[in-house]
Amino acid sequence: MWDRIVFRVNRLRERLWVRPLTFCLLSVVAALLARFANGLEIADQLPAINPDSIKILLSITASSMLVIATLAVASMVSAYASAASTATPRAFSLLISDDVSKNALSIFMGAFIYTFVSLVALENGFYQRGGNFVLFILTIAVLAWVILTFVRWVDWIARLGRIGTTVDKVEEATMSALCNRRxxxxxxxxxxxxxxxxxxxxxxxxxxxxxxxxxxxxxxxxxxxxxxxxxxxxxxxxxxxxxxxxxxxxxxxxxxxxxxxxxxxxxxxxKKRVYDSDPRFGLIALSEIASRALSPAVNDPGTAIEIMGSFVRLFSEFTQPLEEDENTEAKYDRVFVPLLSGRELLDDSFRPIVRDGAGIVELQVRVQKTLQSIASMGDKNLANAAKQMSRSALRRSELDMSFKHDIEAVASAARWSADD
Known part of the structure; x- marks a missing residue:
């Protein structure tokens, strides 16, 4: 039951409207709760705040928050489109669930609703001396929160749609799925x-x-x-x-x-695969990013080489021995589930890259070194699959490359997987 709840919560996190709606409701509650300060015993001892000063602060905030919220939505949509076109559309669910962007949009929308409700309540005499003081403090706090969020969000949104950020997010999601499966x-x-x-x-x-x-x-x-x-x-x-x-x-x-x-x-x-309990999906997404980077239109083998490092980190964590306190006993003894296949994991990761980058010597050498690293991690199934993939990659390179020294460089890097 708990696993299903976590699954449902993760699906809600992928919805862009959930957190802004929550913040909007909280902002309304905060604006209305300030009225209860009127009945406090110390209300008469609180400093008297001129309602006009509060109106000025609220008016300035209200007029700017809607513009900033609109700018935030436009920037986020642009970042999502950029990531989909330069990386892979399969990363969209990870980008839209980004906490920094959703928090920023939620705070901007919540601040706008807060100022709107507070202005209406203030104009209709909803607050007295204690309520005015609490409302003033809340407004100052909201303004400070908005400014800090905006500064942080500007720095983050500049990197959100970049290929490196997308790769990091996919690697993080894949790492989580592989660790759970480990x-x-x-x-x-x-x-x-x-x-x-x-x-x-x-x-x-x-x-x-x-x-x-x-x-x-x-x-x-x-x-x-x-x-x-x-x-x-x-x-x-x-x-x-x-x-x-x-x-x-x-x-x-x-x-x-x-x-x-x-x-x-x-x-x-x-209709779509999710990253939570499907580590192969994350490996496929990383492979797609590398494959797109190798296309003639992009011609960016450096991204594919960087993703080789992601694969080493992922498989290294996946093959780590279990600690004594990590219990993996079967809780469901009447349910049998097949294990992940090492060959399928490596096919998902490397086959598109090996196919599309067969003629790039720098990439093929890195592929061979990456497979050698995976083979040395102690997992027998992965080691056998890595040797098979190494030989397949070498054969593809020999068919695609025409320069003798390039072929020799790849063959030298693949010597570790030669048949006994």
Whole structure:
């Protein structure tokens, strides 16, 4: 249940309107709560504030906040468009959930609503001596908050749509997903060691990508049916009526006698993939950014080379040994989930880059060094997959390069993966 709540909250964070609406409601509450200072015992001892001075501050703030909020929206949209055109559209959800930008827009909108409500209340005699003092203090605090936010936001928005910022955000999201999968390689269930297609298949009734699997719900269903289930469609898989979501262990189970609705409902399906529990999606996004940088229109192999460093950091963290306090015991012993394939992870990461940059010697040398680093991290499956990818990259380079010394440089860098 908690995992599903976190999943829903993360989806709300991707909505641009949620936080501004919250700040607007809080601003209205703050403006109205100032009235309660009228009834305080110390209200008569508070300094008397001229309401006209408060009106001037509120009027200046109100007239400028709407302009600044409009500027913030226009700048954010421009940054999103720039990131989509220079990096990858798959990074849009990460950019729109950026806390700095959303906080800035929320504060600007909240300040505008606060000043509007406060002006109306002030003009209608809503506040007395104590209320005027509290309203004055609140207005000064709001102005200071707006100024500090604006200064910070200007510095951030200048970098938001840049390729480097986008790469950092995608790497951060991918790192989080890989770390979660490192701790829970089978999503909290047992590792599926047998063929995941064995048993009675349960098909999806909708079409879309698996965004989240509610493991506790599957465990409850398996216990109720006194069976075991093997998940066939892990987060990131494309579900369709012809592709099973899972398989029931008992092959003689009659689907007409079993309520399969709760099992299907345990799979959150959507039109797009999400980064939360789908580390392969993050690797694909990074690969897309590098592939676009290698296109003739952009011709920026340096970005692809920098992303090689991202891959080393990601796989290094993913292959770290578990600490003693990191418990990875299967909480859901009736649910079996396949592990991530090292070959698929490296295919997602390197294949587009190797294909599109086969003729760039600097990039291919870096690819070979990156694969060698991944192979030396201690994971046998990743090591074997890295050697296969290294040989494939070398063959592509030999077919695409015409200069002998370039081919020799790549071959020298790939010597570590030569067949024994």
């Amino acid at each position: 701790l829970l390689p089978s999503l909290g269930g047992a590792a599926a060691t047998n063929d995941v297609t064995q048993g009675t298949p349960v098909f999806a009734t909708k079409i879309g990508y698996v965004q989240h699997v509610n493991m506790s719900a599957l465990q409850a269903c398996a216990e109720a049916q006194e069976t075991r289930v093997t998940v066939s469609a892990i987060p990131g898989a494309f579900a369709s009526p012809g592709r099973p979501l899972l398989h029931l262990e008992e092959s003689d189970i009659n689907e007409s006698e079993v309520d399969l609705g709760p099992m299907r409902d345990a799979f959150e399906l959507g």
